[in-house]
Amino acid sequence: MITKNHKTRQLFDKAKQYIPYGVNSNFRYWGDDHTPVITHGKGSHIWDADDNRYIDYRLGFGPIILGHAHPVVTQKVCKAIQHGTTFAFTTPWEIELAERFTRMTGMNKVRLSNTGTEATMHALRIARAYTGRERFIKFEGQYHGNYDYVMYSTPGVDAEKLGPRTMPRRVKGTEGMPNAIRNYMISLPYNDFDMVEAAVQCYGDEVAAIMVEPIMGNVAGVMPKPGWLQHLRRLCDGYGIVLIFDEVKTGFRIARGGAQEYFGVKADLAAYAKAMGNGFPVSAIAGKEAIMAVVEPGKVAHGGTYCGNIVAASAAAATLEILETQPIIKNIFATGQELMQGMDEILSRAGVPHVVTGVPSMFSLLVGRDEIPTDYRTYCANDFELSTELLGGLIARGIMVDDDPREPWFLCAAHNAQDIAETLNAFEDTVKTLGVHAKKQLALAA
């Protein structure tokens, strides 16, 4: 873990005087002794307040796809904002972006907003307006943002509290929500073909949407079973339900056309954010013509002072231009594959049971067991002490991963062969010095 040096300690203490826990998002708090204060980033690297350099695989929870402070994106934004930032009118940057966005995603229409939370929230409202129904299906361990409708059975809730698999409970992911709101949501285990079919048979004509992260981007990159997304597609078609893909993490990261291109399944609506702006705050709700048509002034509300502002729209236009015209994602996959394979070999040599999940631009490593998790419940059966010890050892060696093993490793275009070699050295070193838990695992494996 990060051992705080003088300046980081001083800054963090000051942050705590004014900001609860010294952070502007709960997910960033790693404890008083270990929460970093970062001053700058360039390419694949970030630096803390004491000038310690880290190879960054956290990438701000995934948005950075080209590298930190990418010069082309930065220049386009700087040039654009010479003209102003927010007019509350349509600008040429939004039009440029929408044209490229729809071509890359294959979606007919797109509306911009600022965060992933807003994008999935609006997608849900559009689906409800389109169908005239109120309920929706969500899967355990999936995260769709920080608003009440979706904050049940989120990653982080105690899996023991989810109840029997065949009668899942909706467990609050936060205090402060009205109890009644849970009745709108049907919560199911991910990848369970029979459960979702039974739920749709039972409640089909009340269900507006099935909202799904195509890959469990907030639970170690757990993958859809073959046929799972196609199964959801068929059920939605059969029961007039809107299929919403939450592509906030997968969009523009696992393929130019996101999970829909990668898995060959078309959603009716999708929410995008993160990689589309390379770190600038921008998001999008996109979908089929007929469904997006309900977003009509005076009827279905979508809006916001900053939706499509020039900073966001120009940053996203620049990012998507690079992603569309250069083999960025293909190259990231090659680099990520090398890293995944290297770590797999090191753990196999050390006899530590493990699984690598996800795809090379967004993958996770589970240590302590060698069973592939298929949902939140099976994921939670892992040995997290060993994972946490491994991640802490890596961070102490200058490899910036999240301290929470649920968060995937993210790769960007700026990670190069030298980064991978340095990371694998640090990884081998960490695995060698893993403590009591690893020894227990080694003994089990022997």
Ligand SMILES: Cc1ncc(COP(=O)(O)O)c(C=O)c1O
């Ligand atoms: C899959 C998914 N959906 C939605 C969100 C919410 O996005 P934001 O944090 O931009 O509101 C996140 C955030 O990590 C996410 O991973």
